[in-house]
């Protein structure tokens with residue numbers, strides 16, 4: 001039995017993996033959200049080639065991060081850049097896969113056993129170690145005007161590996177993750193439902209930037225309601241390019257990162273933008289203790 005301390009976020013670290021992928025651990029239990037390291041090239045995607053998860057890269061990422069403590073892998077929507085590697089991470093780690101019905105179909109088609117697959121309806125809590133995770137209904141970012149690629153649900157029979165269009169959205173969700181008094185929101189896709197955060201507070205928001213449209217409206221609907229002190233941008237890297245051996249990352253074209261930083265600087269409540277290096281653990285206690 002591990003002794004619980006008052007400072008439950010002591011030792012809590014966050015590692016950004018690129019795109020919307022994060023690894024959270026308290027040193028005893030870890031979880032992953034949207035892990036995606038295969039990073040298929042644009043030509044590969046547009047040519048309709050099969051997306052076969054790069055198991056060597058997945059194993060190497062787990063080994064280099066010492067992420068053997070991961071007990072659950074969460075998927076926020078089932079587009080390939082969030083979900084293509086999730087089942088293989090879960091299989092490699094003998095972890096549970098958690099998400100929508102489309103996530104469950106993806107997991108089964110990837111060879112996961114039914115008992116390791118969990119459909120989590122919005123509003124219900126999933127507990128893993130000292131973490132609790134709740135799905136909140138959200139909306140996908142509008143990449144092409146008001147539209148985006150591959151909407152709708154994944155329906156069986158799903159054959160994998162397959163091309164990008166088989167990875168339909170399956171609904172888009174944000175996650176409220178709690179651990180010993182620390183509250184984080186993972187908002188991985190840049191749409192939102194007005195009012196989705198009413199009555200919810202969070203210290204930190206991990207915020208997807210790709211396809212966000214009006215930045216001020218986005219921040220007003222996601223950051224302001226929850227009163228976050230810290231915003232960590234996600235999904236701003238060019239996910240068609242590999243990150244193997246890299247400490248820095250190429251930005252997605254048109255991501256307007258400087259405009260985003262400035263918009264955060266004029267929010268009514270002081271909000272710090274923290275931009276972690278890719279694959280470098282960040283202590284959440286250090287972040288939150290800094291004034």
Ligand SMILES: [Zn+2]
Pocket residue numbers: 077079140189
């Ligand atoms: Zn998407």
